[in-house]
Amino acid sequence: MKTVILIGALGKMGQAALTGLGKHKVITAGRSGDVDYIVDITNEQSIRDLYKKVGHFDAVVNTVGVCEYANFTEMTESQWMTTIMSKMMGQINLVRIGQEYIADKGSFTLISGILNIKPIPFAIADATVSGAIDTFVKCVSLEMPRNTRINVINPTVLAEAWHVYGEMMPGFEPVPGKLVGKAFERAVDGFITGEVIIVDA
Numbered sequence: 723m724k725t726v727i728l729i730g731a732l733g734k735m736g737q738a739a740l741t742g743l744g745k746h747k748v749i750t751a752g753r754s755g756d757v758d759y760i761v762d763i764t765n766e767q768s769i770r771d772l773y774k775k776v777g778h779f780d781a782v783v784n785t786v787g788v789c790e791y792a793n794f795t796e797m798t799e800s801q802w803m804t805t806i807m808s809k810m811m812g813q814i815n816l817v818r819i820g821q822e823y824i825a826d827k828g829s830f831t832l833i834s835g836i837l838n839i840k841p842i843p844f845a846i847a848d849a850t851v852s853g854a855i856d857t858f859v860k861c862v863s864l865e866m867p868r869n870t871r872i873n874v875i876n877p878t879v880l881a882e883a884w885h886v887y888g889e890m891m892p893g894f895e896p897v898p899g900k901l902v903g904k905a906f907e908r909a910v911d912g913f914i915t916g917e918v919i920i921v922d923a
């Protein structure tokens with residue numbers, strides 16, 4: 723059994739990830755609500771405080787990445803920065819700071835999303851940072867200390883979120899959260915590193 727910090731645990735992707743972490747002691751974290759620890763992934767001190775308060779942990783699973791949606795010609799710098807500071811720098815900082823605290827042979831699992839592979843209107847910021855995170859994971863895996871592994875889950879839309887995003891995504895087939903949970907399980911329990919685990923229908 724590993725101690726796993728699940729960030730964004732109350733969100734739709736967090737709940738999907740949770741289905742794959744049944745063997746482990748899961749410590750939940752998020753920005754608000756009924757979680758074990760409150761953390762803001764856009765704030766370095768908040769990230770550091772989380773790791774210090776938890777103490778020993780073997781894995782970090784992050785499912786947070788706030789994105790702004792608009793046409794490219796209308797998206798403001800502020801909307802770009804919100805997306806970059808959450809889904810890109812927030813995740814990079816979770817790893818950059820977390821590598822100091824994680825147990826030997828630990829693992830990080832991040833979130834991206836299928837829109838960098840299958841683009842749709844309004845999603846240029848999400849697609850761009852998802853591509854950045856996929857690249858970050860592949861490359862930084864070569865530099866991780868103490869046999870720390872790192873992977874990213876790149877799923878299509880969840881069946882549980884189809885009612886929110888389905889209209890924006892004609893021709894896409896949603897996947898059940900349980901299937902995405904398997905990808906998180908493979909990342910945490912397996913021996914792979916530097917992988918982009920695509921979950922698509």
Ligand SMILES: NC(=O)c1ccc[n+]([C@@H]2O[C@H](COP(=O)([O-])OP(=O)(O)OC[C@H]3O[C@@H](n4cnc5c(N)ncnc54)[C@H](OP(=O)(O)O)[C@@H]3O)[C@@H](O)[C@H]2O)c1
Pocket residue numbers: 729730731732733734735736751752753754755761762763764785786787788789808809833834835836848876877878879880881883
């Ligand atoms: N849903 C899908 O079908 C799907 C598919 C592929 C990829 N993704 C990606 O998965 C990620 C999560 O999506 P989701 O659908 O799970 O969103 P969600 O249901 O809105 O959940 C997001 C969670 O993250 C928390 N959060 C937001 N900002 C935070 C911060 N700065 N620090 C800590 N926690 C924060 C939220 O807390 P509060 O409620 O307190 O704000 C919420 O619990 C996104 O990057 C999305 O692009 C989602």
